[in-house]
Amino acid sequence: MSKIKTDLTNYLGIEKNIDFKSQQNNVFNIISNLYSSKSNPQAMTGWLNLPHDSGMFQEIDNFVSKVKSADQYQHLLVFGIGGSSLGAQALIESLKTNLWNRLSATKRKGYLTVDFIDNLDPVMIRTILSRLKLNKTLFVVISKAGCTIETIIPMLIAKEWTGENFYKQCVFITSKDKGVLSELSQKHSVPVFPIPENVGGRYSVFSPVGLLPAALCGVDLNEIKAGLIEADSLCHLQDIRANIAASIALCAYFSYMASRNIFVLMPYSTCMRRFVDWFIQLWAESTGKNQKGSTPLSAIGATDQHSQLQLFNEGPNDKLISFIKIYKHKRDLTVPDFSGDNQNFRAYAGHKVGQILNIEMDATRRALTENKRPNFTVTLPELNEFYISQLMYILEVATAITGNMLGINPFDQPGVELAKRYTKEALNLNPH
Numbered sequence: 034m035s036k037i038k039t040d041l042t043n044y045l046g047i048e049k050n051i052d053f054k055s056q057q058n059n060v061f062n063i064i065s066n067l068y069s070s071k072s073n074p075q076a077m078t079g080w081l082n083l084p085h086d087s088g089m090f091q092e093i094d095n096f097v098s099k100v101k102s103a104d105q106y107q108h109l110l111v112f113g114i115g116g117s118s119l120g121a122q123a124l125i126e127s128l129k130t131n132l133w134n135r136l137s138a139t140k141r142k143g144y145l146t147v148d149f150i151d152n153l154d155p156v157m158i159r160t161i162l163s164r165l166k167l168n169k170t171l172f173v174v175i176s177k178a179g180c181t182i183e184t185i186i187p188m189l190i191a192k193e194w195t196g197e198n199f200y201k202q203c204v205f206i207t208s209k210d211k212g213v214l215s216e217l218s219q220k221h222s223v224p225v226f227p228i229p230e231n232v233g234g235r236y237s238v239f240s241p242v243g244l245l246p247a248a249l250c251g252v253d254l255n256e257i258k259a260g261l262i263e264a265d266s267l268c269h270l271q272d273i274r275a276n277i278a279a280s281i282a283l284c285a286y287f288s289y290m291a292s293r294n295i296f297v298l299m300p301y302s303t304c305m306r307r308f309v310d311w312f313i314q315l316w317a318e319s320t321g322k323n324q325k326g327s328t329p330l331s332a333i334g335a336t337d338q339h340s341q342l343q344l345f346n347e348g349p350n351d352k353l354i355s356f357i358k359i360y361k362h363k364r365d366l367t368v369p370d371f372s373g374d375n376q377n378f379r380a381y382a383g384h385k386v387g388q389i390l391n392i393e394m395d396a397t398r399r400a401l402t403e404n405k406r407p408n409f410t411v412t413l414p415e416l417n418e419f420y421i422s423q424l425m426y427i428l429e430v431a432t433a434i435t436g437n438m439l440g441i442n443p444f445d446q447p448g449v450e451l452a453k454r455y456t457k458e459a460l461n462l463n464p465h
């Protein structure tokens with residue numbers, strides 16, 4: 034298997050009255066409008082340009098090579114929240130596992146350990162700062178607005194703990210010539226990677242926001258770029274069933290219209306927990322407005338078969354369940370034959386663990402389908418840079434299509450801005 038693909042059989046088998054063709058022209062118009070607006074600074078679709086931004090990929094690559102050859106740092110500490118953190122976390126955990134920091138420097142091939150401070154939780158901030166060798170830490174501070182409280186406050190604490198060299202160990206990823214970080218960068222000569230104005234936080238994973246931290250942990254940017262270019266062409270396919278972004282958007286749209294208000298994302302991979310968190314933010318902040326939108330829900334297979342599956346199978350039929358299947362698991366394990374210990378073990382012997390995981394997924398899909406619970410599956414040939422970047426890009430496009438189908442703006446977040454403003458008021462901060 035060499036291509037990412039969707040299987041809509043269970044969805045269309047249950048939702049027999051749904052006709053994708055009825056929305057075909059609408060969806061293709063939306064896609065065409067999204068792409069034709071990508072150079073418009075007001076349209077917030079600049080993220081569609083990122084796959085082709087060779088200059089940006091090159092600059093990140095050069096920076097990472099310099100960091101590696103200087104051999105000054107062991108750790109990376111990333112400050113940022115929401116769209117300025119989750120994409121990098123998703124990429125690194127999916128591709129390097131959440132045990133990356135426990136590997137030796139040799140096993141990490143000299144790339145940095147990584148921690149993310151994405152909350153104002155004092156216990157977490159203190160624990161992370163006290164565990165790192167701060168003089169061997171590269172600090173990456175990410176904020177498009179350049180003044181987000183949950184990002185700036187931990188940065189100030191890290192500065193206090195690190196001492197006078199702090200800014201020399203910093204890189205900022207922020208808006209060009211705007212905001213507190215941009216001012217600080219000029220004052221203290223901190224290198225800056227700009228976030229394009231027409232790329233919003235939750236669509237910024239393939240800008241330096243997601244790519245720089247990921248590359249500092251050894252994620253292969255060439256493969257990411259190749260995956261994005263492939264995904265870009267997949268999103269232009271004019272066959273509605275072959276166009277994965279369009280298919281996902283249609284399943285989500287029709288489910289919402291049928292009052293199935295919960296959208297479950299269930300990858301069969303523990304490494305994809307953060308990936309689901311990234312998707313939850315993308316989906317919730319993009320489509321939840323004007324009293325519309327479905328609630329994204331995280332589930333991990335097979336773990337949640339022993340937790341939420343009971344609800345999915347027999348609770349209210351108000352969900353669309355999307356499975357993510359990894360066709361071939363990297364570094365798979367074979368179950369040994371210990372049938373001498375117990376005859377029942379014979380059934381497992383010789384199977385790959387990843388194969389059994391997929392058998393479990395197929396069984397879950399079958400059970401849900403028998404109970405008339407709409408579900409579809411996206412299969413990745415492998416969990417690697419080439420396919421994860423395709424999936425993320427396709428989900429971004431699917432989210433933007435769905436938002437447009439619902440008649441809302443998928444690129445703003447007025448509900449978030451309001452709470453930010455009230456916090457600033459409470460702290461007597463300048464509202465801008």
Ligand code: PA5
Pocket residue numbers: 114115116117175176177178179180181184233234235236318446449
């Ligand atoms: O997606 C979004 O727009 C938000 O989640 C932002 O990324 C988040 O609020 C952080 O904002 P900023 O990057 O301006 O600090």
